[in-house]
Amino acid sequence: MQPSLLVNRMLRSIRFDATVYQEVKGDTTANWQAFLIVILAGLATGVGIGIAGFFKMAGAWSVLGMVMILIASLITWFTWSFFIYLIGTKIFKCAGTSVTLGTLVRTIGFSFSPGVLAVFVFVPAVGGFIWFVAFIGILVAGIVAVRHALNLPVARSTVTCLTSWFACVIIFVVAITSSSVRLLNGGWTLGSGFDSNLNSIVKPYRFSLGAWEAAAIRDELGQWLRSGDGNVEVTDDVFTEYITASPERNVSLESQVEKILGRQIEETLNAQDIYGFPPVNLNLGALPRLLVVSPRDKIESIREIMLLPGLSLREIEEIEARADELGVSSLIVRLGGFGGVYPSFVSNSEDLHSTINTAVEEWVHQYLAFKPLGFRYVLDLIGVARNYEIATINETVASMVSEEISAIIADRYYPEHEKPVTDATDLDRELRLIRQAVDDYLSRGEIEAAEKFMEEKRQSLESKGYHIRKLNQAYFAWYGTYADEPSSVSPIGVELRRLRGESSSLKGFLDSVSVMTSRQDLVDTLESLNQ
Structure with a gap:
């Protein structure tokens, strides 16, 4: 293989020179x-x-990140080529269309040449634009490649290329959803015997994320196709009308509310100089319940399974009781949102402020998933590299950012809706003391004493007007992940609040934490501020 020939062909491909594709179509050595x-x-x-700071360019993290990008590039190449072959030779073929899959794969490979421009994505201010140009360049080069590989006219080449790319996106979404289903089913965390027993308990009540994602994609396509039927002005008042409706909300307004809230969130983020992937997109609906499982001898979430949203109290208590018989601590909780799918899942039964806050928080989770902190959290979720502190940092950062952004949105767009004021200082203090005492019990191996103590305290809180249905290890494992919550005793919340106070802007804070891969990174950052 001659390096000069390779460079020459790449440069010609970047210039969209059609002759390079005519050459490589018949060159099996290419x-x-x-x-x-x-x-x-x-x-x-x-x-x-x-270079831009996405990865730490040392150690296993940079190697892992680079390997993942290379694997993703190869998968995209083969998948895109396959769909182009399928669509171009079966649907849009012309009289002169005759090509083997191998020839097409080779030709499409050269259309990735503009992708080398992405090396300049680190350039401040214009890095994102350069990446966009590189992406569009690959698509345009792909159209040129398809035209000459399949002997199709420009229009058919364009439709074939773009349709195939869209099919790749759908495959990507389905793959991510399948991974979410897998991690939420706990398949990567516990032994097969435990899995089998627990799955037999929850099987009749399991919520299908795959079916939900398929319905969401169908609805998104339907809305996109209907968007050309006419320009209907959507005002912010629709959100207010939807939220304040009683006794039941008008579900026909939900698609409009989703667009309004998505636009308001993006505008507010952009005003804070926060730009990122993916675009804000949410789906309002009745959220599933979540079964949280923790060991009895320590507080840690080791299994989370999504269940149907309409479970009765009797069914909830029965599932928990049967799960507890397996030697663990369990709790079924309500979800306010879920960002493990796209569009994100947001509850349609919360008040205005909670709805905005949840929508922002789930987007932050999706944003962080493409950063070192969020990706490290994904590894924790699927059991590849467990790190409870990373989970706490991720959840707390998302909570802090969503609080600031949602407050700005509420003040700007809905000033007449005051946020409900709740005084739970006594409850906050009590929960912290309970958590500290439980940790002490468990550290001494006194599991039964810890559980008896929690039940006694739950009853005491009940007598004071604070209703907590079930107070156990799973309760603290779920709510304690948020270091800014009263049920958490982690110092991470204090550390993150200090870092936020030292940051000149919300963007600066988010940029600082998004590249962290351990709590030590947080500690080191704070120490550097004192120097």
Whole structure:
């Protein structure tokens, strides 16, 4: 393989020179060139992102991140080529269309040449634009490649290329959803015997994320197709009308409310100079319940399973009782939102302030998933690299950012809706004391004493007007993940609030924490502020 020939062909591909695709279509020796171009495009993206601070360019983290980008690049190459072959030769073929899959894969590989421009994604202010140009360049080069590989006219080449890319996006979404289902089913965390027993308990009540995602994609496509039927002005008053409706909310307004809230969130984020992927997109609906499982001898969430939203109290207590018989502590909780799918899942039964806050928080989780902190959290969730402190940092950061952004949105768009004031100082103090005492009990191995203590305290809180249905290890494992919650005794909340106070802006705070991969990074950052 001649390096000069490879460089020449790449430069011509970047200039959208059609002759390069005519050359490689019949050049079977160019297979390795196509492979190398895809690898170079992936490396360019990884290096550019790494310089920008996405990865820590040392140790296993940078290696892992780079390997993932390279694998994703290769998968995209093969998947995109396959769909182009399927659509181009079966649906849009012309009289002169005759090509093998191998030839098409080779030709499409050269269309990744503009991707090497992504190495400049680190350039301040214009880095995002450069990445966008590189992405569009790949699509345009792909259209040119399809035109000459399949002998199709420009219009058919364009439709074939873009439709195939859209199919790749759907595959990506389904894959992410499947991973979410897997991690929420706990398949990566516990032994098969425990899994089998617990799954037999929850099987009749399990919520299908896959079915929900399929319905969400269908609805998104339907709304997109109907968007051309006419321009209907959607005002912010629709959100107010929807939220304040009683006794039941008008579900026909939900699609409009989703657009309004998504727009308001994006505008507010942009005003704070926060731009990121993915775009804000949410779906209002009745959220599923979540079964949280913790060991009895320590407070830690080791299993989380989504259940149907309409469970009765009798069914909830029966599921928990049967789960507890397996030697664990369990609790079924309500979810306010879930960002493990796209669009994010937001409850349609909360008040205005809670709805806004949840929508922002779930987007922050999605935003962080493409940063070192969030990706490290994903590894924790699926059991690849457990780190409870990372989970706490991630959840607390999302909570802090959502509080600030949602407050700005409420003040700007809905000043007449005051946030309900709740005075739970006594409850906060009591829960912290209970948690500290429970940790002491468990550290001494006194499990039964800890559980008896929690039940006694629950009854005491009940007599004071604070209703907590079940107070156990699973309760603290779930609510204690948020270091800014009263049920948490973690110092991480204090540390993050201090860092926020030292940051000149919300963007600066988010940029600082998003590249952290351990609590030590947080400690080191705070120590550097004292120097």
